[in-house]
Amino acid sequence: MKIQESAENYLETILILRQRIGQVRSIDIVNEMNFSKPSISYAMKQLRENGYILMDESGYITLTDKGMEIAERIYERHKVLTDYLISLGVDEDTAKGDACRIEHVISPMSFEMIKKAYLESQKKDK
Incomplete structure (x- = not known):
């Protein structure tokens, strides 16, 4: 399946942030990528719906196996x-x-x- 370049960038950023700071929240991605909160919120929703990330009740983001494979590549x-x-x-x-x-x-x-x-x-x- 072909994934959009922007989604690849988000997944890569989540991986990099996880390695650097441990747990990752949307605000960390906002600060890293210098995008607006609504843009990141929408992107995270799309990644969640497509099975690339999971988000817990505290807002912490985890890459799924599918998301991790793309991020690492x-x-x-x-x-x-x-x-x-x-x-x-x-x-x-x-x-x-x-x-x-x-x-x-x-x-x-x-x-x-x-x-x-x-x-x-x-x-x-x-």
């Missing part, structure tokens, strides 16, 4: 692509921005080849 792409671009000489801010756009459209095959090349180059540098 996008986050891995983001990290590898960012690091790879930096290793090619791209400045960090540009690399992060470009990786954020590329991570949503790159094919699994192309990503795996870039990842393989990057990891091999890292082994040679050590």
Whole structure:
């Protein structure tokens, strides 16, 4: 199933926040993404209805297995692509921005080849 880029970004943000602060609430996503509370509330409702997140009675958000799979895939792409671009000489801010756009459209095959090349180059540098 194809998921929209915005949903991938929300799921990735939830994963990153969970790793950084532990429990995640909608307000944390608002602060991280600089979006309005109503926008985040609507997005969380859509993610809940589509089975990507769970929200408890206190408002804490948990990724479902389906949501976690997508979040981890996008986050891995983001990290590898960012690091790879930096290793090619791209400045960090540009690399992060470009990786954020590329991570949503790159094919699994192309990503795996870039990842393989990057990891091999890292082994040679050590």
